[in-house]
Amino acid sequence: xxxxxxxxxxxxxxxxxxxxxxxxxxxxxxxxxxxxxxxxxxxxxxxxxxxxxxxxxxxxxxxxxxxxxxxxxxxxxxxxxxxxxxxxxxxxxxxxxxxxxxxxxxxxxxxxxxxxxxxxxxxxxxxxxxxxxxxxxxxxxxxxxxxxxxxxxxxxxxxxxxxxxxxxxxxxxxxxxxxxxxxxxxxxxxxxxxxxxxxxxxxxxxxxxxxxxxxxxxxxxxxxxxxxxxxxxxxxxxxxxxxxxxxxxxxxxxxxxxxxxxxxxxxxxxxxxxxxxxxxxxxxxxxxxxxxxxxxxxxxxxxxxxxxxxxxxxxxxxxxxxxxxxxxxxxxxxxxxxxxxxxxxxxxxxxx
Numbered sequence: 646x647x648x649x650x651x652x653x654x655x656x657x658x659x660x661x662x663x664x665x666x667x668x669x670x671x672x673x674x675x676x677x678x679x680x681x682x683x684x685x686x687x688x689x690x691x692x693x694x695x696x697x698x699x700x701x702x703x704x705x706x707x708x709x710x711x712x713x714x715x716x717x718x719x720x721x722x723x724x725x726x727x728x729x730x731x732x733x734x735x736x737x738x739x740x741x742x743x744x745x746x747x748x749x750x751x752x753x754x755x756x757x758x759x760x761x762x763x764x765x766x767x768x769x770x771x772x773x774x775x776x777x778x779x780x781x782x783x784x785x786x787x788x789x790x791x792x793x794x795x796x797x798x799x800x801x802x803x804x805x806x807x808x809x810x811x812x813x814x815x816x817x818x819x820x821x822x823x824x825x826x827x828x829x830x831x832x833x834x835x836x837x838x839x840x841x842x843x844x845x846x847x848x849x850x851x852x853x854x855x856x857x858x859x860x861x862x863x864x865x866x867x868x869x870x871x872x873x874x875x876x877x878x879x880x881x882x883x884x885x886x887x888x889x890x891x892x893x894x895x896x897x898x899x900x901x902x903x904x905x906x907x908x909x910x911x912x913x914x915x916x917x918x919x920x921x922x923x924x925x926x927x928x929x930x931x932x933x934x935x936x937x938x939x940x941x942x943x944x945x946x947x948x949x950x951x952x953x954x955x956x957x958x959x960x961x962x963x964x965x966x967x968x969x970x971x972x973x974x975x976x977x978x979x980x981x982x983x984x985x986x987x988x989x990x991x992x993x994x995x996x997x
Contacts, residue, residue, distance in 0.1 A: 646673070647677060648725060649677050649716060649721045649725070649726075650676055650678050650727070651726050651731045652728035653678035653679065653680045653693075653697065654680040657938045658687070658727045658728075661940055662676055662687075662693050663941050664941045664952070667986075671959075675719070676693065676694045677715060677719050678697040680697070681702045700712060700715075703728070703731045704734060716745045716746050722746060724744075724747070725748070725951060725954065727936060728935075729756075735748060735750045739753065751913030752910060754907040754909060755904065759915075759934050762802070762931050765903065765931065766837075768903060772899075772902050774902065776837045776838040776920070776930070778838070783825050783832070783833070799814075799836050800814055800839050800840070801821065801824065803831045840922050841923055844865070845892060846861065846863070846918055847860075847893055847916070848914075848917075848937075848948075849897065849916075850954065850957075851913055851914070856968050857969070858953055859896075859969075859971070860948045861887040861892045862885060864884050867880060867881055869983075881938065881939045882981050884942065885992070886943065886979065888975075900917065903932065914936065916937045917929060939979065942979035946974075978990060
């Protein structure tokens, strides 16, 4: 079965591809990779991809011509589209015409809403599902108004993008002003009340109007955290796999609000990020329209969402579509590092 994986220069597509190679049992896969960066390491890894291609960025005039040519040449049956810009491009194309191959793509209006953290936050604010927040325009910032709305400390980040772009815990006006100044590439920030508790993720797989699978995890430490002032790089080095149905309930409640806001069908794969307050209340901080980099850790523990997606797209009659929250061994943690397979073990096995 030939599968297209987009954006293979990033850690998330690598995680998905390795999960299919190492932990899948449904079919033998031929993986075809694409990326826009000629220096992307995985374009040149024959052990991971059977064939790889350099493609134009999504939105460029010749993007679809190249993608469709690859799909036709390799008789690709399904695509696992990951970079947000490509998810948006595929979702937009699906509004006008049939996609060149089957893919689990969310509604276009929903995808646009979710990649804009400020718009998503505004929708969820009325339901009390997000921390108190406000948008900051670097060109017209009013520090007095900001401080009146959000007392220090608070969390600031870019309204778009991933990997902790523009993120910092701001403790006073000087640090806020300096942070805005040294991030000229960020066109708009969102500031939110600082939440000191656990950093959580809930993965939700929807298909044709129903929730099919879910799983939860906790991000504790990050790879190369010292290079980021916030300590957050978006790539988890140490985390926990959790069995918390109440967390799934919060994430599903948030998704229900978001689906309704744009009248979108419940369809697609989403990673809901949450952070806990000092009182332990989990609040939504963002929703990714894709997998995240530690997806392979879920797969190693039995939750192979990439293959679940393929089996759904393939209409596998043996796949049970009854909702299931993946459950893991108690106290199961994972350790990751650059270019290394993840290690799963019990937390009491740590050498501390």
